[in-house]
Amino acid sequence: MPYQIRLVQFEGPLDLLLHLIRRDKINIYDIPISHITREYLVYIEVMQELELEVAGDFFVMAATLMRIKSQMLLPRHEGLEEEEVDPREELVRNLLEYRKFKEAAHCFAEKEEDRRRVFPRPVIHPVEEDASEEPAEVGLFDLLEALQGVFENLKHQAIYRVVPDSVTVEQKIEMIRANIARRSEVLFTELFNGKFTKMEIIVTFLALLEMIKLGELVARQMSHGADIWLYKPGFGSYIDADGSEHG
Amino acid sequence: MDQNMDENSSFEKDEQTIEREIEALLFASDTPLSAAKLAGLTGAASSRSILSAIGSLSRFYRESNRSYTIVEVAGGYQLITLPEFSGTVSRLFKGKKKAKLTRPALETLAIVAYKQPISRMQIEAIRGVSCDGVLATLIERELISISGRGDGIGKPFLYSTTKKFLEYLGLKDFRDLPSFEELERRFAMDTAAVRPLVPPPAVETGENGERQINGQ
Numbered sequence: 154m155p156y157q158i159r160l161v162q163f164e165g166p167l168d169l170l171l172h173l174i175r176r177d178k179i180n181i182y183d184i185p186i187s188h189i190t191r192e193y194l195v196y197i198e199v200m201q202e203l204e205l206e207v208a209g210d211f212f213v214m215a216a217t218l219m220r221i222k223s224q225m226l227l228p229r230h231e232g233l234e235e236e237e238v239d240p241r242e243e244l245v246r247n248l249l250e251y252r253k254f255k256e257a258a259h260c261f262a263e264k265e266e267d268r269r270r271v272f273p274r275p276v277i278h279p280v281e282e283d284a285s286e287e288p289a290e291v292g293l294f295d296l297l298e299a300l301q302g303v304f305e306n307l308k309h310q311a312i313y314r315v316v317p318d319s320v321t322v323e324q325k326i327e328m329i330r331a332n333i334a335r336r337s338e339v340l341f342t343e344l345f346n347g348k349f350t351k352m353e354i355i356v357t358f359l360a361l362l363e364m365i366k367l368g369e370l371v372a373r374q375m376s377h378g379a380d381i382w383l384y385k386p387g388f389g390s391y392i393d394a395d396g397s398e399h400g
Numbered sequence: 401m402d403q404n405m406d407e408n409s410s411f412e413k414d415e416q417t418i419e420r421e422i423e424a425l426l427f428a429s430d431t432p433l434s435a436a437k438l439a440g441l442t443g444a445a446s447s448r449s450i451l452s453a454i455g456s457l458s459r460f461y462r463e464s465n466r467s468y469t470i471v472e473v474a475g476g477y478q479l480i481t482l483p484e485f486s487g488t489v490s491r492l493f494k495g496k497k498k499a500k501l502t503r504p505a506l507e508t509l510a511i512v513a514y515k516q517p518i519s520r521m522q523i524e525a526i527r528g529v530s531c532d533g534v535l536a537t538l539i540e541r542e543l544i545s546i547s548g549r550g551d552g553i554g555k556p557f558l559y560s561t562t563k564k565f566l567e568y569l570g571l572k573d574f575r576d577l578p579s580f581e582e583l584e585r586r587f588a589m590d591t592a593a594v595r596p597l598v599p600p601p602a603v604e605t606g607e608n609g610e611r612q613i614n615g616q
Binding site: 253262 | 426427428429430432471478479480481482483485486489493497500501503504506507509510511513514526527528529530567568569570571577578580583584586
């Protein structure tokens with residue numbers, strides 16, 4: 154458990170540094186670099202001892218600290234004083250910048266909390282579309298679902314044993330083609346009207362799929378679960394709908 | 401307040417009708433509606449008449465002791481339940497509410513909010529750690545989105561906050577974000593109380609936003 158607490162506490166090397174600065178009441182503008190480096194390394198060691206995976210970023214920072222530390226040890230050239238940049242400058246700038254966002258995150262968390270205490274109206278599930286709207290093309294699963302319905306119906310029908318007609322998919326395609334040529338739109342369930350055997354239903358369905366694949370038919374429905382209509386492509390295609398309705 | 405509202409047009413709806421229409425729209429909408437949008441939908445003469453209607457509606461809710469109110473958020477108006485019902489309504493949505501953002505996610509979100517548009521590299525430079533996972537989470541929750549590409553090497557994606565971000569934090573607009581000076585002030589206050597080295601183990605304090613009444 155304490156593992157997690159530590160992990161949460163230090164999101165990264167900057168976070169750890171800020172923690173040390175705060176803990177030891179260090180002036181961020183004048184960081185005693187050897188002290189902070191020592192403390193920082195102690196922490197890394199502890200993290201490793203706890204067999205925490207110490208992210209590479211922590212080691213990069215360790216290297217940076219040691220570089221700054223060595224730069225601080227170099228003798229300063231008296232004459233060039235105004236040219237010289239404090240080796241800590243970049244680090245301090247990063248720390249100050251990061252600190253601002255850390256504080257902002259704090260503030261965001263409070264706002265998040267406040268907002269979670271109030272409830273807006275939930276996301277709306279649109280009501281049944283208007284009949285004048287364009288029906289959407291259906292996919293294989295909608296068709297299978299519709300087929301399920303046909304089988305359901307079959308169960309409720311009295312079963313007559315008949316000698317199976319060996320209807321082929323090709324023959325069925327011809328029949329549907331003739332049907333659709335006559336009327337230009339057909340209800341999915343109409344194809345299965347009559348006393349069909351299970352095999353015949355399947356053959357009809359396969360014929361239907363084949364025709365959709367060949368682009369001879371388009372299946373559309375107004376909404377999920379609604380009646381599926383089959384159209385000749387270009388017919389009843391609602392694209393330049395002038396309020397034409399069906400059913 | 402706006403007595404001369406209907407002198408321009410004889411078709412002008414009366415204030416009460418507009419007020420009720422606004423109420424219906426706010427009730428039905430799942431996103432905040434701007435004054436301009438409300439004006440468009442109701443056919444009200446101006447955004448000003450919308451504002452006065454909203455003012456009068458919220459006053460009415462307050463005075464009649466309703467459990468909801470209208471807030472200004474993400475550039476629009478929205479009906480929300482009052483904070484005091486947080487406990488009750490939370491129970492309704494138990495287990496369905498999305499988790500709070502983690503600390504790294506909040507930090508990253510803050511950086512994007514103040515520095516947008518910003519690349520992943522720039523965010524990582526500020527945080528000093530890799531941000532891949534957090535950015536994915538924020539995108540998935542639709543709080544930030546890719547808003548363009550930078551000029552740097554490989555034309556990196558640039559991220560910006562979304563409208564949903566404002567709504568998520570209940571902010572009116574970007575001016576509603578705390579300024580950096582304000583953040584500095586808050587920081588100074590925080591530092592005054594030095595936190596313990598290792599915080600006590602996270603024990604559920606049972607403060608799910610419910611006010612605990614000390615029945616003594």
